[in-house]
Amino acid sequence: MLTIPNILTFIRILLIPVVVVAFYVDTVFWRWLAVFAFASACFTDYLDGYLARVLKQSSKLGTFLDPIADKLLVATTLLYMAGYDKISRLSLIPAAIILCREIMVSGLREHLSDINVSLPVSNLAKWKTATQMLAITVLLIGDVSKRPIAWVGELFLWAAGILTIITAYTYVIKTIQNFED
Template structure:
């Protein structure tokens, strides 16, 4: 097992999940700040681990496995936190679209993970490599989740509303990127 710095950053992202959950339900003062700070550090670690692994030539099978698992665990858990918070749900412009968007995002994560696994078994994993749309979606999604975790207005900005709007944008990009992956996989399988 290769515990280099990129892999340790990925493990930090996984370890941050239960910490955020505990803080989120703790009822302590400024919990929204703590949650967003820890979540932001986890998000930064997501961008940094892959970059450092490539730059320092420390890519590994462990890192290739753990990185997407950490991402999906982090996103799914944070979305479940905000989806089950009655204050957040009641503040949404549309509880229905909020719930549907969360289901679409989590469903896409499961679908794309399964698709990548299947394509890897067929020796065609490169056909479903991360797309630019997928990267853009991830960035918007992370900012949206951070806003939804924060929940309060900040310097006059309606952070929760901004988070909701960004989540819907991420939802649209989620469907778009999933379509790209499914189309690429279909073409790869059909060419056989």
């Protein structure tokens, strides 16, 4: 179903290659374009959920695709930031935690769907996603502006890592409660 929220989700996915190309081109223009593309994609994450509720345009496609779009955006950007040394080695820890959690939660959702149990996104998970996106945006801005704000982005990345652990734990507990032998 092609609704406005679903179109925004597709736009978020289409902005990922812009961010990727920016890492390869690596000029000031392209790095600012990466910041703009990433921040715009993050905004569509908020906007598509808001519009789905307000316009009553929630759909199975949107429910399925929205978290995948978030995971693709965050995972791709974190991997490129790590590969291009845009985050410190110490901050690879929360980045790895975030990536592992996303894989794990996808597996949990797949298992639960086999037994017809949904694993809805919690409010804390929404805060986790917002914190991740803020962290990455600040890190991208710090890289292109050459201002000493990378530590702020890395601080938010660590906060996202902590929220990631908490949300992963709650999802694991919910899954165990519904586990069938």
